[in-house]
Amino acid sequence: MRFDFNRCDFADAQAGADAIAVVDAQGALSWGALRAATEAWEQAAVAMGARAGEPLVISGHKEAAFLVAMLGCLRLGIPFVPVDVINPPERIARIGDLVRAGLRYDAQGQAFVPASGDPALLDEQALAYIMFTSGSTGDPKGVQIGRESVALFAGWIRDCLNLGAAPVFMDQMLFSFDFxxxxxxxxxxxxxxxxxCPRETIAQRDAFVSYLAATRISVWASTPSFVRQQLFNPDFDHAHLPDLRVFVFGAESLTPAMAEELWQRFPQVRIVNSYGPTEATCSTTWVEIDPALRAAAPNPFPIGRAKPYAEVFIENGEINIVGDHVMRGYLNRPDLNATRMFTRNGKRGYRSGDLGEIDAQGLVTFRGRIDDQIKLHGYRIELAEIDAAIAALPGARAGATVALRRPDGAIVRLIGFVEPAVAGPAGLQPLPDGLVDWKHTLGRHLPPYMIPSELVACHRFPTTSTDKADRKQLERLYLEARLSKNPEPQA
Incomplete structure (x- = not known):
């Protein structure tokens, strides 16, 4: 049995009903049980007043009930709005008001509760979901994704990635994170x-590996930052996870150092790098790190070529994305739609705000965010380029850069952070001996104005809720260390 995302319904029901479809911290659901649970959820939702075209908020964490609700919404034609309970109740309520959802399904309590007091059908028809991301106005902004976009995405996984029969996916990312x-x-x-994989399981290092081994995961998709956290565990290797055969990365740059460390732990594993904003249904480009690309070892690795149904081009340094997988626009934000969206050859287009380059082979390389571009002493600087250079230092696993600013917003100087490959105490620490000559080493790759004035070691970079390196937290740690009476980290 499987779920056909073209029809948004279960298919091949005559086979494999007893096979395991979903596992959570409470147990497992077979394919037959998943279908029965989805049908029961649909009956309850309709009885509560849910209707096609009117969004329904789903709150929870990593429960099977959350997944059941999303499938039920797809079958009923109800656009679902996933929100993790990591968000405060006020934000969850605000999202319900923004989408004018009549109902919210509490996946942890498995109960329907009222959402907006003014529910309404959406102007956009045949949406699969609305996913909220941070908004510059203080309100989150809703990304509207059509059912056709999800079908295209599912087809790419099925037809292009060669993951074998009945693969087992590790899923630790929030349902509200499009990856x-x-x-x-x-x-x-x-x-x-x-x-x-809920937060509580991941937090217990040994239990997490045992959980993954017992469930025989074969496909691991995450940010590089999340994998770096696992590399501190010596049991994160092929001997303990013998079924793991594919890593898929996205949302952050992938460095050769990171890939090589993975291949040391998992010698036969395949590594796929991908890229795509929420506004383009999770991913738009992809590439497998084959032997030739591994030998070339560009830092960072390219994010790949456009998928069969996508077009990617660079305009003024910005990555532009075109195709039926592009969002239907931001919810109730005609101002943003006017600046971020366009039409090209009859297809929806999106200006990503990401910087990139395309080579003669069509491979795209991510070069940072337009909003991560700073100006220091008259020079335009991409923080991502400095990050990559720090990550390439001897004994480094990752790098990050923070621009310290005065109250008036003027940039004072750059502070670099390096995550050493060798484990150490948490927080900011003196640099290891091998990095004594770090400025000279960076000077081989960066012009003087891009070299940070200080480099600090930080074991286990803090991460955001979407498992990306958290620059704001690194800055906070640095400033607290500078203001404390403790000895300052060595430069």
């Missing part, structure tokens, strides 16, 4: 298993 779509859509489209 999670890869795991549950991929697992269900291919008739495999989606292993949901």
């Amino acid at each position: 999670s779509l890869f795991n549950w859509v991929g697992a269900l489209e291919l008739g495999g298993t989606c292993v949901l």
